[in-house]
Amino acid sequence: MDTSCGFLEALAARQRFGVRQGLEVMEALMAQMGRPESGLAPIHIAGTNGKGSVAAMTDAVLRAAGLTCGRYTSPHLQRFNERIFVNGAAVADAALGEAGRAVEAAARAAVAAGAEEPTFFECATAAAFEVYRRAGVRLVALETGLGGRLDATNVVTPLVSVITRIGLEHTQWLGDTLAKIAGEKAGIIKPGRPVVCGAMPDEARAVIRRRAADLGCRLVDAGEAVSVSAVRSRPEGLEARVSTASRDLGKVTLPLGGLFQCENLATAVAALEAAEEALGLRLPDAAFREGLAGVCWPGRFQLVSREPPVIVDGAHNPDCAAALRVALKKSGLRGPLGLVAGFCDDKDAGAFLKILAPSFARAWAVTIPSPRALAGGAVSALMRAHGLAAREAELGDALDEARAWALAEGGAVVVCGSLFLAGEALTRLHAFPWATPAGAADPNEAFLGRQRRAAEPPATGG
Known part of the structure; x- marks a missing residue:
């Protein structure tokens, strides 16, 4: 039985309360719960692009060093549990259900108190904070949701604050x-705590530098502190020299494809070295x-x-599009490319x-699985424009047609435009790493079988 079901239903009902920029309610909730965030030592990560990748890298290295670590990211791709990782695994339903009941009780008490x-x-x-408290987790790679200064995660005192690449997104909320x-992202910077700044435009960097100086924080520029030289870039991942x-x-x-991961790698390494200093330890190079x-x-x-190559990417804004x-x-893919894309209606799909x-060379427009979806017809019109x-x-x-086209043309397919779309595509393709056992057959074998059978002459009686 899924013991988290009641909490997830209650969470879904809370979507009607929309987005809140402010910490008053979160502070009230934490007070009612006995301040579960106070025992955390988070690597707190804000930014427009790359913050999830940086969280995944920092979490992986800390665990490889033998440290117990959590990871909190959003949105999820398949199941809510993915947002809350404990020592390399998504939170179990039972643990999530127990934490959820504590949250709902605290929410009722907070509302009753005004x-x-x-x-x-x-x-x-x-x-997430309650899960980590109950599991005895202190170190957490903690990704912000929206912005930073007024984000619900910003009730913590960070071990290290990290700000990844910044671009124009959520302008109605952030400016x-x-x-x-x-300025909003830099709101996660706290007095005296080290700050790591990833690659970003000078205009944004100057704001972060000023905020760090005002609060007496040591600022580490990841691009200056860490040398990352790509040796090989393939869809399967990167090889790079790092010092x-x-x-x-x-x-x-690094089993993450795309040269853009080089800057995320530099930011993660800089964050880990800042964490080493804050913790008073040295992580093994291994x-x-x-x-x-x-x-x-x-x-x-x-x-x-691989037959045909299909790449799924959560790119959803112009900066991501340029990186993609x-x-x-640089990926080494050969032949024409087919695009399967869909967007949220608050994204600049045209840009x-x-x-x-x-x-x-070809494109298929889809309506993503989200209440905020831009209609597929509108996406198709933008593609043609x-x-x-x-x-x-x-x-x-769209996936079947695009893959059949790519097989015939000797090309490849790229699915992008939204993390919601990425999650649904991975589900349809049975391509979640934790859902496909090592050594399992290509998840697209059923599709390929249909294509092969379609190409065969019909059977005749004899």
């Missing part, structure tokens, strides 16, 4: 310039190599089949497609 109703994300975050958005002032890791293997080689972060330039375009160019369209031969289709049909 607080507003907590939102979905506030309760989800509170549940319409890079400087304003950087810092204090260690030379030599050649590191833990970096072993942890990074074992990173599992689905839906990020993930190669899910470069990654595809996204303007960047990517020249890389593709940017010169793509496109048609609208249901996701299953």
Whole structure:
């Protein structure tokens, strides 16, 4: 029996309370729960792009060093439990259910004391903190949800604050310039705590630098502190030489595709070295190599089949589109590319497609599985406006048609535009790493079998 079901139903009902930018309700919830966040030592990660990848890398290295570690990210791709990892595994239903009951009881008490109703994300975050308290987890790679300053995760005191690449997104909440958005992200910086700054425009970096100086924080520029030189880039992942002032890791293997992961790798290594100093320990170099080689972060330039090649990527904004375009160019994929894409209605799908369209020969537009979906017909119209031969289709049909086309043309398929779409595509393709046992057959074998049978002459009686 799924003992988390009641909490997940209660969480779903809280979506009607929308998004809240402010910490008053979260603080009230934490007080009612006995401050579960107070025992955490989080590597707190904000940013527009790359923060989930950085969280996955830092978590993997800390665990490879023998440390107990949690990881909190959003959104999930398949099941809610993916948001809350404990020592490399998604939280068990029973543990989530127990934490959820504590959260719901605290929410009722907070409302009775005069607080507003907590939102979905506030309760989800509170549940993560409660899971970690009950499991005895102190170190957590903690990803913000929206922004930073007023995000529900920002009730913590960080071990290290990390800010990844910043771009123009969620402008209705965070501001319409890079400087304003950087100011919101920099809200996770706390007095005296080290700050790691990833690759980003100078306009944004200046804001973070000023905030760190004002609060007496040591600022580490990941691009200056960590040297990452790509040796080989393939859809299966990267090989790169990595070094810092204090260690030379030599050649590191990262099973995440796309050259854009080089800057995330630099940010993660810088964050881990800052954490070393804050904790007063040294992580073994072998833990970096072993942890990074074992990173599992689905839906990020993930190669899910080879015949034909199919890549699923959660890219959903113009900056991501630019990074994806470069990654595809350097990936070694041959032949024409087919695009399967869908978007949320609050994303700049037009700008996204303007960047990517020249890389593709055919396109299929889908309506993503989200209440905020941009209709597939509108996506198809945008694709055609940017010169793509496109048609609208249901996701299953789009995947089948695109793969059949790629097989015939000797090309490949890319699925992108939304993490919601990435999650649904991975489900349809049976391509979640934790759902496919090692050594299992290609998850697309059933599809390939249908294609082979379709190409065979019909059987005749004899």
